Amino acid sequence: MNVNIKATNIELTDAIRDYVHSKISALGKIIGDEEGVNIFIEIGKESNHHNKGEDVYMCEARMRFMAKDYYVKNFNSDLYAAVDATKDDVLRDVNSDKKRGETLFRRGARSLKKRIKGMKPWWPFGGKN
Secondary structure: OEEEEEEEOOOOOHHHHHHHHHHHOOHHHHHOOOOOOEEEEEEEEOOOOOOOOOOOEEEEEEEEEOOEEEEEEEEEOOHHHHHHHHHHHHHHHHHHHHHHHHHHHHHHHHHHHHHHHHOOOOOOOOOOO
């Protein structure tokens, strides 16, 4: 799992980089030993025109896993809260798709097993008459 971090309109400090890596490492539990997974994280200020009020930070994550693209973007007045919200959204999306794939596989296997069980008495390619 490769994590690429880009900072826009802010300076990328070691503290921010370590925080992002610690939060995104939670994806490693779900992704497992999957090779070639690249995660692109962009953090920074939304724009410089928010001079009168509080700053608006954004965190954006792009990732391709199991032949599906994931894209999440969150805004918050705190940079660390935006990173946390992005991590939660990506985890939720990956978990739901992973569980959905497993469920569909099991459902298909169950359906196939039912069809095979039902074919015994009238199986046209041999068997008892």
